[in-house]
Amino acid sequence: MTDAYDIAVVGAGVVGCAIAREFSRYELRTILIEARSDLGDGASKGNSAILSTGADTPSGTLECRLVTRGHARYLAEAPALGLPFLATGSLTVVWNEEELVRLRAMHDEMHAAGFRTGELVGPDFIRAKAPHLAPGAVGAIWEPEEGIVDPFSTPYAYALDAVTNGVAYRASAPVASATRHGGGWILDTPQGAISADIVINCAGLWADRVEALAGYADFVGRPRRGQFLVYDKSARPLLDTIVKPVPSPTYRGILIAPTVFGNILVGPTAEEIDDPDDWRTTREGLATLEAAAHRLIPALARHEITATYCGVRPGTDRPEYRIIPRPDANWVTVGGIRSTGLSGALGIAEHVAGLVLPEMKRAARKARAVPVRVPSLCAADARPWQAMMPADRAMHEIVCHCEGVTLGEIRAAMASPLPPRSLKALKRRTRAMFGRCQGFHCAARVQAIFDGAAG
Ligand SMILES: Cc1cc2nc3c(=O)[nH]c(=O)nc-3n(C[C@H](O)[C@H](O)[C@H](O)COP(=O)(O)OP(=O)(O)OC[C@H]3O[C@@H](n4cnc5c(N)ncnc54)[C@H](O)[C@@H]3O)c2cc1C
Numbered sequence: 001m002t003d004a005y006d007i008a009v010v011g012a013g014v015v016g017c018a019i020a021r022e023f024s025r026y027e028l029r030t031i032l033i034e035a036r037s038d039l040g041d042g043a044s045k046g047n048s049a050i051l052s053t054g055a056d057t058p059s060g061t062l063e064c065r066l067v068t069r070g071h072a073r074y075l076a077e078a079p080a081l082g083l084p085f086l087a088t089g090s091l092t093v094v095w096n097e098e099e100l101v102r103l104r105a106m107h108d109e110m111h112a113a114g115f116r117t118g119e120l121v122g123p124d125f126i127r128a129k130a131p132h133l134a135p136g137a138v139g140a141i142w143e144p145e146e147g148i149v150d151p152f153s154t155p156y157a158y159a160l161d162a163v164t165n166g167v168a169y170r171a172s173a174p175v176a177s178a179t180r181h182g183g184g185w186i187l188d189t190p191q192g193a194i195s196a197d198i199v200i201n202c203a204g205l206w207a208d209r210v211e212a213l214a215g216y217a218d219f220v221g222r223p224r225r226g227q228f229l230v231y232d233k234s235a236r237p238l239l240d241t242i243v244k245p246v247p248s249p250t251y252r253g254i255l256i257a258p259t260v261f262g263n264i265l266v267g268p269t270a271e272e273i274d275d276p277d278d279w280r281t282t283r284e285g286l287a288t289l290e291a292a293a294h295r296l297i298p299a300l301a302r303h304e305i306t307a308t309y310c311g312v313r314p315g316t317d318r319p320e321y322r323i324i325p326r327p328d329a330n331w332v333t334v335g336g337i338r339s340t341g342l343s344g345a346l347g348i349a350e351h352v353a354g355l356v357l358p359e360m361k362r363a364a365r366k367a368r369a370v371p372v373r374v375p376s377l378c379a380a381d382a383r384p385w386q387a388m389m390p391a392d393r394a395m396h397e398i399v400c401h402c403e404g405v406t407l408g409e410i411r412a413a414m415a416s417p418l419p420p421r422s423l424k425a426l427k428r429r430t431r432a433m434f435g436r437c438q439g440f441h442c443a444a445r446v447q448a449i450f451d452g453a454a455g
Helices: 014-023 062-081 097-112 123-129 153-164 204-213 233-238 283-296 298-302 341-359 407-414 423-430 443-454
Strands: 003-010 030-033 090-094 119-121 139-143 168-170 177-181 184-189 192-201 224-231 242-244 255-258 264-267 305-313 322-326 331-335 398-400
Touching: 003 014, 003 184, 014 030, 014 153, 014 331, 014 341, 030 153, 030 192, 062 153, 062 341, 090 097, 090 123, 097 119, 097 139, 123 139, 153 168, 153 341, 153 423, 177 204, 192 204, 192 341, 204 331, 224 283, 233 264, 233 298, 255 283, 264 283, 283 298, 322 341, 331 341, 398 407, 398 443, 407 423, 407 443, 423 443
Parallel strands: 003 030, 003 192, 030 168, 090 242, 192 331
Antiparallel strands: 090 139, 119 139, 177 184, 184 192, 224 264, 224 305, 242 255, 255 264, 322 331
16 A cells, blocks of 8 residues: 655655654645664764854855754754754864965955854954964954754754654655656655655765656765764863864865763864765774864863764765755755755755745645654753652663763653664664763663663
């Protein structure tokens, strides 16, 4: 039997989840289809977690406009969803007169493009904002409106909101073929066939393969790997803001930033790769990052690196998002969401809805949305074990001592309408095993709780 929908969103990365949430506000039958067992398991699980304003994205591009809109919408909508934003601001720092010329030009371009909050500042200001930064910085752009977010809870919150408000969700369902049927499409998955009037391809790193299923050859994927180092929480007092270099049109450079979880991260590298599934960290990549970290903040050399990870950017052959409406075919390509998709997701969702809704005859807006709130995993917020003794004692029984994750939080994650289907997904939902010991002490217990709840 084929399940019938008005809209099928293919791919539950942060972009697909935001788009599904957008359509959940309308009287439409929408389904979110994900190849993997869990959402947010592609490009969206490995990034720098910066909420960009769009100011350092090439002006006049669709990407710049949607990142700016995504940033504004995130600030407005994230608090109700329980998603954190740490208003750290950012310093785009330069170290010599030649770079200073580029910085001034960048500042002028930003202001001409309407980004007025970025301010040129000198060494005294830099020292006050980042006292542990190596001496020698000659200038910076201070952007007070940039900050950091939780990269894992964001797609989860969007998807949970979508599902709570009527969107169907099918995981472990890689779309394997796409066949024209009437005006719409039949999508085949191992979980059964799905018919949809309109398909929105949000398959991220694998978007070119989904495009090919529909016969489109004008979309070329160019994945780009980015490696990261994560410093122990002991290093967190060394930095309260984002420190980054002047970006080039193709690479935003190595940045150092706090994380909402209380660490310091350094990265990413930028490596063109052929295989979007090549998520290796390399000795050379990590050595480059460690050298950059020590150069920028020498005191980091006294702190431990507790984790390394890798992300892969869903780049294409163009230096821009590739959002291609194909109205004759009822297919929308939403790809090439390369380095800014976490920031741009809500802007992209609004833009895509604007492309699709005029085509839908009976797309009335729902009177109200059911509110959804995810637990904050931000180190600045109180965690359950820190609260007064709650009725549920499991909320005080710590399982992961590095991150202070309780039995109650793990059980609550497992009881979600979108439960984690793997230990890695549980880690992203709760922070269990994400701390200094990387699960050395708690993994067996977490696995047993996971197996008990999942089984
Ligand atoms: C190193 C790095 C640093 C970054 N830093 C930042 C940052 O600081 N700020 C920021 O805003 N952005 C940042 N980004 C960018 C951001 O992470 C991406 O733009 C975003 O995650 C892209 O999301 P997506 O939903 O388009 O793709 P993905 O997350 O890849 O989602 C695509 C989904 O489609 C699924 N899929 C694939 N094929 C199929 C199929 N056949 N059927 C069904 N499902 C399928 C996949 O399993 C996957 O879940 C960074 C990215 C990287 C790699």
